[in-house]
Amino acid sequence: MQAAVKRNKLQERGTNFLFKFGAIALLICIIIYFSSISDAFFTYANFTDILRSISIVTLLALGVTFTLVVGGFDLSVGSTMSLSTVVTASLMVWYEMPLWLVLIVPIVVGVLVGLLNSFLIVIIGIPDLLATLSTMYIVAGFHRTYTEGYSIYNNMPLTSGGTAPGQFSEAFLWIGQGRLLGLPVPVWIMLILVVVAYIVLNHTRWGRILYMTGGNEEAAILSGVNTRKVKFIAYIISGIFASLAGVLFTARVGSGQIDAGTPLLMEAVAAVFVGYSVLGIGKPNALGTFFGAAVIGILLNGLTILNLPYYAFDIIKGTVLVLALAATYVYAKKRFSRA
Amino acid sequence: MQAAVKRNKLQERGTNFLFKFGAIALLICIIIYFSSISDAFFTYANFTDILRSISIVTLLALGVTFTLVVGGFDLSVGSTMSLSTVVTASLMVWYEMPLWLVLIVPIVVGVLVGLLNSFLIVIIGIPDLLATLSTMYIVAGFHRTYTEGYSIYNNMPLTSGGTAPGQFSEAFLWIGQGRLLGLPVPVWIMLILVVVAYIVLNHTRWGRILYMTGGNEEAAILSGVNTRKVKFIAYIISGIFASLAGVLFTARVGSGQIDAGTPLLMEAVAAVFVGYSVLGIGKPNALGTFFGAAVIGILLNGLTILNLPYYAFDIIKGTVLVLALAATYVYAKKRFSRA
Amino acid sequence: MLNPFLSMKAIDKSFGNVNALKNAEFELKKGEVHALLGVNGAGKSTLMKVLSGVYEQDVGEILLEGERIRIRSPKVAKDFGIYCVYQEVDTAIVAELSVAENILLDKIVAGSNMFISKKKLNREARNALKQLQVVNISVEIPAFMLSLAEKQLVLIARALVSSAKVIIFDEPTAPLSLNESTKLFSVIKKLKATGVGCIFISHRLPEVFEICDRMTVMAEGTLVGTYNTSETNQEEIVEAMLGTSYSKDFPARKHVLGNTLLRVKNISRGEKVRDISFQVSEGEIVGIVGLVGAGKTELAKTLFGYSPYTEGSMEILGNTLKIKHPKDAIKAGLVLIPEERRKEGLFVQESLRTNASFPNLQNFSRLLFMDKKKEKSFAKEIIERLQIKTSSTETPLVYLSGGNQQKVAIGKWTSLDSSLYLFDEPTKGVDIGAKTDIYRMIREFAEKGKGCLYFSSEIHEVLGISDRILVMYDGHIVKELSRKEATQERILLYASGGKEE
Amino acid sequence: EGETTKSSSSNGDVKAKENPLAGKKIALVMQQNLGTFSAQYIEGVKEQVENFGGTVTVFTSEGDLSKMASNLDAAVNQGVDGILIDHGTKESLNQGVENAVAKGIPVVAFDAGVEVEGVTSLEQGDEKMAQMTLEKLAEDSNGKANIVKIWVAGFAPMERRQVAYENFLGENPGIKEIATFGAATQNTALDTQSQMEAVLKQYPNKGEITAVWAAWDEFAKGAVRAIEQAGRTDIKVYSIDMSDEDLQMIQNENSPWVASAAVDPKDIGRIQVRYLYQKISGGNVEEKVVLEPVFVEASKLPKETVTTNELSDHIEGWGASDQGYTDELKGLEENR
């Protein structure tokens, strides 16, 4: 008996270890492998570029993380980002607004989308995925209607005749393209927001309340948490992150592209779920999300070296997502059967 | 007391009536409105056009309906349809297969996608939305890899040199473009499949088992149903419907377009949810799905007559979806709180 | 004598047409341990939920230190220092958070500082656990890794750190082992010493007599009486709890035993079903009785193939079977009426007709197509036979009362002509009238030569209906009693782990 | 993201050591890679690079400009010998291109609007293509027509086409624009088709629409399908750009698609590579190269179907461009 129990414990520790450090070990293996193939891979320049390339997705994914923490889901982040992109660009190009307004108005837009989402979910009672799916649609429609289907760029011709008066300012473009202390500005922004989100979620009272609401809503209510308010806030935060991603995208690209966010939604979701398993936390968390985005970024960057046909990339992304999900849910199953 | 109870009952009947016939009444109003604006609207030709334009979406939506009936969800139908489209086209153009094979192989493909979905959901335990999201990705990658990014059309040059030997046969194109007894063939196909799905779901033993599995899985198991098998079947059916939609699309367009299914996913989902509320059924059902697709089709057709810009259509689609969802869930809430 | 610290006066509470509390009374002194006793459904939990702010009473008042208070929410109750360790611990535990965070949950929510120091949190939590003499729980692991008993300790610690004045324990010992219970009692004694009033709900009389100062007995939502432990004995309390009317429900029944229907040999599954052997004959009603959490439901589901047994064997009418899924059980002539009928037994959104025909669809369809006429006539038949109150066969079951729902859950199996029926707490949450109907149905099954297994924690019910009684404790069958041998006291003794000398 | 095609013949590797231009690693950074036009363009690039004994890595960005910028960075980091850019915008790419130039990596851009010193930009002669098709349109309709314009803003070549279009309308008052739309989406052809269907419903009578002018072949494809489905083949379609798939549609019986001005997409790829190799070999290359467009008319095509590979037999100047060749490059190619 005793021996069997011991063996069982050992085995359990084994799986736990795998789950905890498996993801990180895998990442290290990938990095070593790619480095052995190409000298260009393991360089400072390449790594800062990878970080810059994931900065926008990471912001989106952080928003999704917040909604997942409270037990929801936000599928509308992609189109919120699209909307914020064109709003930002239009404020500069069409209306020649000062920089501070250009940065604040998109955030207000994000808050509004968050309010719409939480209204549908909390007040009307539509399940989160369906509610945010509809919002995704509506917001996408709005952003096209707003621009009449055109992308927004410096001195563009206007449908009303004439050309747009404004231009993207240098200061604004610096947000997306500049460098600071050897790192690109978007990387700084990403790192700061990851750290802020990490601290808020893991080291503040608010973070505990968010996790509580998602973990056991009933218990949270019994402890005096206004869970409806908490959910409202989570969706609003998600909207704000999506807006920031949009602003960053605009500054990076220097124009207001239509539908910029749509292809990023899936990547953001994948990042969050890959992040679930980081360090065996098994729940949505800010560091994991960043790590997830980084894994995907490194994988894609490295795969170009492997001569894989470009059209196979979706397969790899999908497979990584499936593996991350499988790890998460097989683990969850085990946990539940233990409880 | 008595009076109050009576008043309450009356009020309740009122809401029930609204819920049951509200959707239909709305549709009739819309039709009358559009007819009053344009002579071209209320014509036989226009209505057969509308029916033809919704035929592909309806097939997709029927598949989604089956997965919803068992309490799941299938987001991969769009890319399954894309895959089926290029497979169908390639069988004709690249390999000159006989018609029966051209029709059967895509169905096999649909079955395989369904198997993958149900494996992830039933065996691994990944939640349906996330599992089918990953599948969506993977299948999309496969279909691009398969065609190497090319659309497939008559006499296309091959990467291996030379031109493709095959052509779309007249018989095949008739499926998408022909007419029979005054109705386009796709309309016939759609109507037949809607009726078959309706009969299976509402009048057969299987339908009962599907609905019961979705309604209360635990109770279904304890009544002796192998719910895992039932779910497998539902996802396979969904895959088959998506494949049929792909075949129909190929025949309609006369070439194998890349990514044909992606934009149709949301429309299919919207159709299913609009269909929830038809006749107050309050759950996924085949007739409702058809009706939902028709409502959206009529709305879009009518709105073009109103000269609304295309980019505003998404807003309308999203709003219709939200209203349908709100109706469904507000009603559900009421029912549950009564219980 | 001092004024009572807390008193509840003339409390009424009803849910729809169920009067859970009628003119209920309760009072508690500072620093006393006060037991709240009563049979299942007596209203104990409901009364405590009123006190802890989960429900608000319809009528009546609550006084704290002589002042009228209104407890609108759990939060308000906690502000008054009233804490509850719920019967279902999982409703109050956040599985993902660490033990420390769970212990300090209320403090975190109510706190005002923005940052949370994990170190400080862990220290405070460790202190709280130390007060409870718990040293072997790490405060840093997530709460989902705890056992049921440990989770309960976390909830007690939570009350402790918030300097509660009143702690309600709703059947805390049900899932605990004897050893764990002893530990809990020493904690309660300590709490008492610091002036905290404890309300203790339990079905296990010996432990109640061990640790409580006074006890209040409830029946059917009303106060029966309050007794000082030193001035009463178990017999008096049991009589107060049961009243006298129960035997009327069960007229004597002549029964003829047939062949052995079911033979279960050394069946085990995990911790909750251990080495179970028994047999059931045709025409026999066998009661399986045990306290809450003894493993009855688990055993029923194991027999039915929902969570198949890992060891042992099963024979039906002499044929050894391997049952891996409920469908195998149904095929072999075994059916289960599960405990949680809304969750497991019925499709509450569906009509009575579709529910009734579901277990035997083959019978109600031609080729593939459903024969709605046949379904309807069967539905009408069971409505009539079981006297189900419903407006039509098409009414969704949500609109039916609990008792009538339960009749459907039983009646739906009658189209199958099975030979063995497992009833898991079939009268739970069912009113007196419907209860009588259900007893009658079960007896009719037996008279037709079916075997019945009746799982219940309500001892008087089991006594009344069974021909033979198996007592379960901690996953084992600890005693078999014939109808003649069985008494309330003996069953209670074995069910709470005791032994006769 | 990318794909590399290895030089296929083994003796190429042997020779690679002899010629300094052999064995080069070339990156192709694209904004969008869906559709037959792109596939043919990629094929042209690969063919020419392989003929020179090099390898190509294709970076695609799914239409996402920020991804495109990242891909450009990745290409620079991987230390390729030369970079080809297909589409994109000045604002998003300038920085990466400057970076490449600073590292001494030669860059040739096609329709990207990149403005960096030392970078060669290819464009298709967009004004001329617009003019050619519009003149044909005017000729076919005797100078009086109601036309639908399908065009999208925001891309450099589209802007140039628009300029020519406006000039033309100014000079031809008989040609009236009655409707205009267009959007570059994930599935442009399909979306255009449904929009065109809507426009046809607004103008249900014969003669209300004379012709459609599509500034991009993806638009034309959608429009042609909508017109065919509605049986309104009296409406003619004129377009810019042409892939092999388009050619098949033009050749269909009763096809409304009557003419297109284009450069062979394969030729574009080949020419772009040649200029890149000129730069790699240190040659002095002009900053702006305009590709000569070819006018393809349905009436000039033979009865039997032909593909773009055989088109040169029927349409003068198709697929036979010698632009960008130098003697040195020809020699390199023949030596393999």
Ligand SMILES: Nc1ncnc2c1ncn2[C@@H]1O[C@H](COP(=O)(O)OP(=O)(O)OP(=O)(O)O)[C@@H](O)[C@H]1O
């Ligand atoms: N939310 C509710 N809705 C309807 N009826 C309820 C509800 N809660 C309790 N009841 C009913 O009120 C009565 C008293 O239930 P309560 O849970 O208070 O009993 P109890 O004495 O705690 O029993 P046990 O010993 O089984 O825990 C029961 O008949 C029960 O069915």
Ligand SMILES: Nc1ncnc2c1ncn2[C@@H]1O[C@H](COP(=O)(O)OP(=O)(O)OP(=O)(O)O)[C@@H](O)[C@H]1O
């Ligand atoms: N999924 C689970 N996770 C943790 N504990 C469980 C689980 N299921 C059952 N238990 C515990 O196992 C024990 C046996 O449960 P079971 O439901 O079989 O008891 P029971 O005798 O039927 O009691 P009841 O009167 O509550 O129905 C109980 O202590 C219960 O709390």
Ligand SMILES: [Mg+2]
């Ligand atoms: Mg209770």
Ligand SMILES: [Mg+2]
């Ligand atoms: Mg039980």
